[in-house]
Amino acid sequence: MGRDGIAGLAVLAASLALFVLTLDLKDSPLVPVGPGFYPRIVLALTAVLSLGLAVADVLAHRGRRPAPAADATKLNYPLVAISFGVFALYVVALPWLGFRIATFAYVVASSSLLAPPRGAKGWSAPLILALATTVVTWLVFERWLSVLLPRGSWTDF
Amino acid sequence: MFDLLGTALVNVAQVKYLLPLFFGTLAGVVGGALPGVTITMTIIVVLPFTFGLDPLQGLAAMTGVYVGGSAGGLITACLIGIPGTPSAIATTFDGHPMAKKGEPGRAVWLGVWASFFGGLLGGAFLILATGPLAKFALQFGPWEFFSLFVFALSMVAGLVESSLAKGLVSGGLGLIVTILGSDPVMGQKRLTLGIPFLEGGIDFLPVLIGVFAFAQIMSEVERMGGAEKLADAVDRSLGLAVSHLKVIGEILGRPFLLLWVAFIGVVIGVLPAIGGSAASMMAYDQAKKLSKHPQKFGSGVPEGIIASEASNNANVGGSLVTIMAFGIPGDAVTAVMLGALTIHGIQSGPLFILQNPELAYGIFAAYLLAHPLMVLIIGLSTSFMLRIVTVPKAVLFPVVLVLCVIGAYALNNTMSNVYVLLAFGLIGYAMVKGGFPLAPFILGVILGDQIEINLIRAIMTDADPWLFLTRPISGALIALSVASVVFAIWQHYRHQSKVAGDSETDF
Amino acid sequence: MKKLAIALTGFALLATAGAFAAYPDRPVKLIVPWPAGGDTDNIFRPYAPLLQKHIGQTVVIANVGGASGTKGAKEAKDAPPDGYTLYAVHDYIHSTYYTGVSDVNYTDFEPICMISSTASVLTASPKTPWKDWAGLLADAKARPGQISVGATLGSTSHFFPALIEKAAGIKFKYVSYEGLAPRMNAILGGHTDLTDANMTQKGKVEAGQLKFIAIATEKRSPEMPGVPTLKELGVNVVYDVNRGVLAPKGTPADVLVKLESSCAAAAKEPAFADSMKKQATDVRYMGRKQYADWLKGNDDLNKTLAKDLGLLKR
Numbered sequence: 001m002g003r004d005g006i007a008g009l010a011v012l013a014a015s016l017a018l019f020v021l022t023l024d025l026k027d028s029p030l031v032p033v034g035p036g037f038y039p040r041i042v043l044a045l046t047a048v049l050s051l052g053l054a055v056a057d058v059l060a061h062r063g064r065r066p067a068p069a070a071d072a073t074k075l076n077y078p079l080v081a082i083s084f085g086v087f088a089l090y091v092v093a094l095p096w097l098g099f100r101i102a103t104f105a106y107v108v109a110s111s112s113l114l115a116p117p118r119g120a121k122g123w124s125a126p127l128i129l130a131l132a133t134t135v136v137t138w139l140v141f142e143r144w145l146s147v148l149l150p151r152g153s154w155t156d157f
Numbered sequence: 158m159f160d161l162l163g164t165a166l167v168n169v170a171q172v173k174y175l176l177p178l179f180f181g182t183l184a185g186v187v188g189g190a191l192p193g194v195t196i197t198m199t200i201i202v203v204l205p206f207t208f209g210l211d212p213l214q215g216l217a218a219m220t221g222v223y224v225g226g227s228a229g230g231l232i233t234a235c236l237i238g239i240p241g242t243p244s245a246i247a248t249t250f251d252g253h254p255m256a257k258k259g260e261p262g263r264a265v266w267l268g269v270w271a272s273f274f275g276g277l278l279g280g281a282f283l284i285l286a287t288g289p290l291a292k293f294a295l296q297f298g299p300w301e302f303f304s305l306f307v308f309a310l311s312m313v314a315g316l317v318e319s320s321l322a323k324g325l326v327s328g329g330l331g332l333i334v335t336i337l338g339s340d341p342v343m344g345q346k347r348l349t350l351g352i353p354f355l356e357g358g359i360d361f362l363p364v365l366i367g368v369f370a371f372a373q374i375m376s377e378v379e380r381m382g383g384a385e386k387l388a389d390a391v392d393r394s395l396g397l398a399v400s401h402l403k404v405i406g407e408i409l410g411r412p413f414l415l416l417w418v419a420f421i422g423v424v425i426g427v428l429p430a431i432g433g434s435a436a437s438m439m440a441y442d443q444a445k446k447l448s449k450h451p452q453k454f455g456s457g458v459p460e461g462i463i464a465s466e467a468s469n470n471a472n473v474g475g476s477l478v479t480i481m482a483f484g485i486p487g488d489a490v491t492a493v494m495l496g497a498l499t500i501h502g503i504q505s506g507p508l509f510i511l512q513n514p515e516l517a518y519g520i521f522a523a524y525l526l527a528h529p530l531m532v533l534i535i536g537l538s539t540s541f542m543l544r545i546v547t548v549p550k551a552v553l554f555p556v557v558l559v560l561c562v563i564g565a566y567a568l569n570n571t572m573s574n575v576y577v578l579l580a581f582g583l584i585g586y587a588m589v590k591g592g593f594p595l596a597p598f599i600l601g602v603i604l605g606d607q608i609e610i611n612l613i614r615a616i617m618t619d620a621d622p623w624l625f626l627t628r629p630i631s632g633a634l635i636a637l638s639v640a641s642v643v644f645a646i647w648q649h650y651r652h653q654s655k656v657a658g659d660s661e662t663d664f
Numbered sequence: 665m666k667k668l669a670i671a672l673t674g675f676a677l678l679a680t681a682g683a684f685a686a687y688p689d690r691p692v693k694l695i696v697p698w699p700a701g702g703d704t705d706n707i708f709r710p711y712a713p714l715l716q717k718h719i720g721q722t723v724v725i726a727n728v729g730g731a732s733g734t735k736g737a738k739e740a741k742d743a744p745p746d747g748y749t750l751y752a753v754h755d756y757i758h759s760t761y762y763t764g765v766s767d768v769n770y771t772d773f774e775p776i777c778m779i780s781s782t783a784s785v786l787t788a789s790p791k792t793p794w795k796d797w798a799g800l801l802a803d804a805k806a807r808p809g810q811i812s813v814g815a816t817l818g819s820t821s822h823f824f825p826a827l828i829e830k831a832a833g834i835k836f837k838y839v840s841y842e843g844l845a846p847r848m849n850a851i852l853g854g855h856t857d858l859t860d861a862n863m864t865q866k867g868k869v870e871a872g873q874l875k876f877i878a879i880a881t882e883k884r885s886p887e888m889p890g891v892p893t894l895k896e897l898g899v900n901v902v903y904d905v906n907r908g909v910l911a912p913k914g915t916p917a918d919v920l921v922k923l924e925s926s927c928a929a930a931a932k933e934p935a936f937a938d939s940m941k942k943q944a945t946d947v948r949y950m951g952r953k954q955y956a957d958w959l960k961g962n963d964d965l966n967k968t969l970a971k972d973l974g975l976l977k978r
Contacts, residue, residue, distance in 0.1 A: 004323070007591050011326055015333065021348055028343045029977070030763070030817045031840065032616055035340035035347045038609040042336055046329030053322040075379040083378050084371075084583065087558060091579045094562070095572050107555045114381060115551035126551075133556050137563060145209020146722050147567045148691055298855040342840045343765055343817055344734045357728075357735040508849050570693055570726045571739065610840070617839040618812055618855065 001054075002061055008054030015047040079113070086110050098152025104134045162284065165518035169217060169526055177207075177214045178523050181221025182530045186538070188222070189229025190241040190546050193377045194553070196226035196433075197489040201366050202557055205564040207497050213516055217523040219494050220477075224276060224527035226490075227433055227470045228535065231268035232542055235462075236261055241546070244433030244469040247441035251454065251461030258457050262399035267459050268466040269535050270405050271415075275467025276528045278419035279426070279474025283481075284521050287510055290482035294507035297483075299614035300625050304634035306604045306611070309429035309485065311638040314597040315645030316431060324645075327593045331601020332608070334359055341606045342613050354573035361602045362496045363565040363577040365489060368599060370561045371582030372589045374554050381550060397539050407459050408467075414444060414460060415467055422468035426475020429487040429600070433469040440468030470528075477524065481509055481517060485604070489596075492603050496568075687747055687919045691722035694909070695743075696752045697736025698729045702843045703864060703943070707780055707907055708752045710939035714930035719923070725752075732756070732816050732842060734766035741772045745912040747919035750776070754907045756819040758966035763818035764977030770959050774915050777927040778908035778950040778958065780940055784824045785891065786877040787861040787869075791854030797877050797897045800858075804834035814841035814856040818975070821847070821860040823966075824880065824903045826973045831899045848874075862905075863887050863944025880904065887944055906948065906962075908955060924952050 019040060027034030090106035097105075107130035117123045141147040151157065169175065181203060188199030200222045207215030230245030235252035248268055255264040297305070314324035335341075337348050338358035349355045408415060418440035425436040444464035445454045454461050479487040484506035486492035498505050510517040535542075565578040588595060615624065626632045694712060698704050708725060716723040728736035733756050740751035751773060760766040794800045804811050813836045815822040822838060829836055839856055841847040847859045852873055861874070866888060868874040878894045879885055880903040894901045909927055911920065930936060931949045940947050950958055970976040 003591060004320075007593070008322075008326070011330065015329075018333065018336075018348055025345070025347050028345060030822075030838065030975075031342055031613060032620065033613065035343065035345045038340075038612060039336040039348065042329065042332045042605075046326065046333060049322065049325045049329055053320075053326055056320075056322055076381055077379060079381060080375050080379050080586070083375065084586075087582070088579055091562070091572075091575050094566075094575065103559055107559065110555040110558070111551045113551075114378065114554060115549060129552055129555070133559055137559060141205065141209070141563060141567070142691075145206065146691065146724055147205060147208045147563070148570055148693065148724055149563065150566060150572065151690070295849075295853045298850075298853065339735075342842075344732050345765075357738065506846075506849055508845075508852065569728050569739075570724070571728075614839050614841070617837070 002057050005054045005057035005061070008050045008052075008057060011050035012047050012054065015043045015050065019043040019047065082113060083110065086113060094150050096152055096154045098155050098157045099149035100134050100138055100157060101152065101155060102150075103137070104130045106130075107133050158284075158288070161514055161518045162521060165515065165522035166525065168515070169213075169519055169522040174214055174217050174519070174523070175526070177210060177218040178221045178527060179530055179534075181218030182225035182527050183221075183534050184218075185222035185225025185227075186229035186232075186531060186534050187542075187545055188242075189226035189245070190232045190542055191548070191553070192233055192237075192239045192241055192546065193373065193550075194557075195242050195369075195373065196223060196244075197369050197493070198373060198557065199226055200490050200493045201370060201564060202560045204362075204366075204493055204497060205560060205567050208567050212498070213519045213523075215497050216494065216516070216520050219497060220520055220523040221527045221530065223473050223476075223490055223494075224470065224524065225531050225534065227276070227473050228269060228272040228466070228531050230469075231272065231462075231466055232265060232535065232539065233546055235264040235268060236543065237546075242433070244437050244472070245465070246434055247437040247465035248462055250441065250465075251457050251459075252465075253457075254455065255457035255459075255462070260457075262397040263404060263459075264457070264462060265397055265535075265539065266399050266401065266404045267407065267462045269532055270401070270408050271463040271466040272470040273528050273532055274408060274415060275419045275422060276470035276473065276531075277525070278416070278467075279423050279471035280521070280525050280528070281474075282423045282471075283474040283477050283524060287478050287481050287517070287521075290478060291507045291510050294483050297507065297630065298628075299611040299618060300628050300631040301634065303608060303611040303615060304625060304631040304638070305483070305485065306608045308634045308638040308641070309487075310597065310600055310604060310608075312429065312641045313431070313600050315641045316435070320592075321642070321645045321649055323593050324597050325642075327588070327595070328597035328601045330593075331598040331603075332605045334364060334602045335361075335605025335609070341610050354571075354576065358606075359577055359602075360568060360574060361492070362568055363574040364581045364602050365492060365496075365599055366561050366565055367578040367581035368585030368588075368595055369489060370558065372585040372595060374557065375582075375586045376589060377550060378554070408463055411460065411463065414447070414463060417447070418444060418464045418468040419471040422471030423475040423478075425468075426472040426477075426487065427479050428475075429479060429485060432488050432596075433472045436472040437465040437469040440464040474524065477520065480505065481520065482507065484509065489599055492599070495603075687916075687922055688719060688721040690748065691724055692719060692748050692750060694723055694725050694750045694752055695736045695740045696725055696727050697733040697740070698727065698843055702845060703782065703862065703905075704752060704754060704907060706864070706943055707782075707940070707945060711779060711930060711936060714933045714936055715926055717933075718926035718929040729843070732760055732765050732819050734760055734768060737766060737768040740910070741768050741912060743912050745774075745914035745916075747911060747915050747923060749912065750923070751910045751912070752907065753910050754820065754905050755962060755966065756816075758963045759820060759823050759970065760818050762967050762970035762978055763822075763975045765818035770910070770963060772913055773910035774913055774920055775952055775955040775959055776909045776911055776920065776923050777931065777952065778906055778948055778955045779927070779931045779936075780945045781904050781906045781948040782862050782943070782945040783885070784820075784860050784880045784903045784905065785862050785865075786825070786828065786858065786880070786894070787851065787865065788858050788875040788877050789851045789854050789856065790873055790875060792857050792875070794877075795875075797892070797894075797899075800877060801832060801834065804832070804836070808835040809837050811858060812837045812839050812856045814839055814847040814850050814859040816840070816842045820903075820905050823969060823973070824860045824901075825858065826975070827901045827903060827969065828894065828899060830973060831894075831901050866944065885944070906958075908950070920952065 022036040022039045025036035086109050093102045108126045111126040142149050188194045230241035231248045233241035234245040234248040235256045238253035240246045252264045310328050314328045338355045421440045422436045425431045441464045444460045445451045476487045476491050480491040486495045565574040568574050696705050712723045712725050728739050743749035757770050761769045813825045815838050817840050841850050850856045851859050869876050876891045879891050880894050937947050
């Protein structure tokens with residue numbers, strides 16, 4: 001079984017699990033069909049489709065050697081994982097540190113991660129970028145457009 | 158109608174609206190020209206700025222992005238041979254060879270003027286067709302809307318290149334996102350999975366922002382680490398001077414071709430969820446078939462550039478018709494525009510043009526004015542545009558993601574939308590890696606609540622389920638949905654012998 | 665360790681400094697629990713800048729729509745009670761609570777002020793055959809449960825027609841259309857027959873796109889004297905929707921005082937009266953004390969209504 005088959009089975013399992021959860025939903029007195037009516041249709045349909053995907057994958061793989069992964073270019077997955085990690089930290093820190101501090105830290109971290117600075121001088125680029133991003137977005141959004149940005153509950157800044 | 162349009166043109170020509178339109182068009186041209194930044198991503202970045210503007214200012218900026226982005230892709234396509242956006246893929250076929258043969262100016266300006274004329278033809282359609290179509294759409298009851306949404310979803314699932322099954326599963330996953338949290342009719346909690354912020358359901362905008370921004374940025378990040386090749390390939394001293402009259406003459410000298418490819422662009426734009434890349438590919442294909450010298454296509458013929466660029470800008474006009482007359486976003490770009498409308502409290506749908514004529518005609522005017530602005534911007538900026546498109550990703554990506562966070566947060570001023578953004582960023586990237594197309598997923602998320610609400614409304618209005626088939630418009634739409642799936646299966650079997658290559662992911 | 669302690673003390677100082685600064689020292693968010701463009705939004709949009717003028721800080725409207733207005737209610741309830749999150753409310757808070765649509769009650773909030781009152785008008789689709797109430801009544805008696813009404817279920821637009829049902833001894837069929845704008849789409853297209861609207865739709869009536877059947881006031885409206893009141897038609901229903909501002913429970917007293925005075929000053933601005941006239945809405949100001957009493961009375965009334973209508977779920 002290939003990648004598609006596994007994905008298909010995962011979706012199948014998820015839709016069946018959610019389908020079971022819909023069975024507990026109580027009908028509403030004001031609507032002829034309850035809140036579970038439409039979800040059950042969607043989940044049943046998705047379950048059938050994902051089963052079909054898994055079956056098609058098994059059939060396609062039978063009698064055929066699984067092709068070896070022939071990616072000529074090596075993809076930099078660790079960088080992707082770290083980038084996601086840094087972004088996740090940023091999101092988690094936002095309500096605590098506030099927009100300005102968290103954004104500054106995030107842009108420094110993320111930019112220097114994507115293009116590692118060389119030597120002490122190399123750090124000036126990400127630092128300037130981070131400062132500019134933070135100050136400009138803050139001024140434009142909060143001061144000019146009155147779009148509120150998160151405030152830190154630890155820092156009140 | 159034309160007096161309304163005249164008033165709107167005068168209105169939008171004020172600095173108050175012209176400025177956002179100009180900056181929107183500029184952002185569109187730059188975003189379109191940047192390889193790896195699509196129109197969708199540009200409009201996502203522009204979205205938070207529109208929260209603080211008045212509705213027409215915001216929509217003018219977004220219309221500018223759409224028009225500018227559809228043209229901006231051609232600069233990179235012609236000069237570097239890399240499409241700046243997916244809708245410029247077909248432009249590379251002849252644009253780049255022409256530029257390599259020593260006529261880069263002719264290649265770029267053929268594209269720009271073709272975009273201009275194609276876009277204006279799309280605009281004529283937009284202005285003439287929106288009103289009548291909206292009147293037609295007013296006859297749509299819950300049955301028709303339900304069937305229309307189902308049709309849109311089945312069509313986009315069937316159109317994806319990779320596999321019908323994956324397209325349909327993607328669409329199903331999108332619909333599942335909308336059933337989590339609470340039901341849209343009574344707000345009863347359901348399937349909250351014990352997560353408190355899910356109780357109100359999931360908004361589609363943070364999902365869309367997360368999926369598109371991360372799928373795209375992370376797909377670029379995974380190729381980073383080595384030296385960037387792009388900068389070397391660019392000869393920054395290219396001369397782009399060209400006789401504009403001659404280029405315009407080349408385009409207008411082929412009126413039949415221009416009209417035909419603009420028509421293709423508009424029709425594909427009106428159909429939900431197909432998009433500019435399909436329009437330009439199909440138009441290119443048509444131009445080749447109609448040509449007296451099809452064997453020359455690919456070597457730098459003007460027809461190839463004209464077909465691709467005129468159709469992808471006409472496509473914008475068509476997409477705007479769908480969203481303005483029916484209130485249905487045909488693609489991710491118009492979905493963001495719809496989101497901006499709702500944030501400003503404007504109800505889209507068949508009554509939009511009647512209830513907000515100054516806004517509707519304002520959009521028309523912005524669309525028309527964006528075209529000369531686009532020509533002006535490209536004219537002024539081509540010399541340093543190449544410097545802009547080689548801006549380091551390490552600068553671009555963090556800034557884009559910060560703007561995505563602002564956009565998600567500012568929707569409701571709550572962190573929960575930012576968490577949604579992160580979660581769907583991961584999901585979107587995983588889907589790309591698994592080869593699941595994003596377009597049906599996004600359309601499922603956008604339309605899910607509407608499908609459910611209209612289904613329930615139909616049942617509440619009349620308990621007879623056969624009405625979905627016996628009401629003529631609804632029945633026809635259901636028949637079309639079945640036909641589109643059957644067609645996709647048939648095409649799948651026809652192509653099965655061919656080995657499916659890695660298809661370009663269309664964002 | 666010592667550094668950490670210093671840093672923590674620093675943070676603590678910063679935090680307390682923030683707490684001691686005079687309210688308000690940053691923008692205030694006003695949650696409108698419906699999509700923008702609805703009638704509640706139309707009333708608070710012109711109000712917000714006036715409140716901003718008197719409160720001395722930016723007032724930002726956040727439209728948190730969804731689930732019959734209960735999504736925004738929940739968010740307002742869960743917001744920190746510091747006066748930086750306010751909640752634009754109307755009578756639906758009682759009706760959604762008693763019909764079991766929502767768990768949020770008016771007692772989860774501190775009243776600040778009431779600002780406006782809008783009378784309901786029974787409105788019909790142009791595609792319906794009746795010319796007036798008599799025609800509607802005869803048809804409703806002939807086809808019980810067949811005439812469809814677009815309504816936000818469990819909310820005021822559901823209660824108003826339900827009161828008419830009861831007073832006139834007829835039966836409607838309800839279809840969920842949340843918010844005024846979708847209800848208008850449906851009724852213009854003839855997909856529902858009746859709905860609860862208000863005088864803001866006057867333009868469409870004059871253009872022949874809608875029919876006003878009757879208004880739920882004591883006296884006819886000077887805006888459209890041709891529209892009869894339900895009372896004079898023998899249907900004893902008077903119904904209006906009252907809008908006000910609430911703050912989460914536990915908001916400090918000094919903040920409430922500041923809010924009340926700003927709210928009062930804003931509601932008394934002539935500019936507010938002008939924009940309310942355009943919305944066919946009366947400015948109806950009540951201070952904290954009076955509004956609290958009114959809310960309590962209205963809550964009892966809605967409980968009785970819900971019980972009478974057979975919708976009571978609590």
